[in-house]
Amino acid sequence: xxxxxxxxxxxxxxxxxxxxxxxxxxxxxxxxxxxxxxxxxxxxxxxxxxxxxxxxxxxxxxxxxxxxxxxxx
Numbered sequence: 001x002x003x004x005x006x007x008x009x010x011x012x013x014x015x016x017x018x019x020x021x022x023x024x025x026x027x028x029x030x031x032x033x034x035x036x037x038x039x040x041x042x043x044x045x046x047x048x049x050x051x052x053x054x055x056x057x058x059x060x061x062x063x064x065x066x067x068x069x070x071x072x073x
């Protein structure tokens with residue numbers, strides 16, 4: 001489970017958070033707290049919640065199934 005969580009967090013961080021380079025904008029655009037974005041970016045032990053993944057997917061206009069395919073899970 002930890003390995004899957006790590007892949008999810010790293011995918012979100014590397015593909016969406018870091019390139020945008022604006023934690024506040026990412027948080028607002030995806031209806032999540034900025035502290036959560038900082039954790040995604042900086043905390044190697046962060047356990048992402050399914051609700052957070054769902055909100056990010058909604059903000060990106062993708063389904064959970066497509067997200068998990070993109071991540072490779």
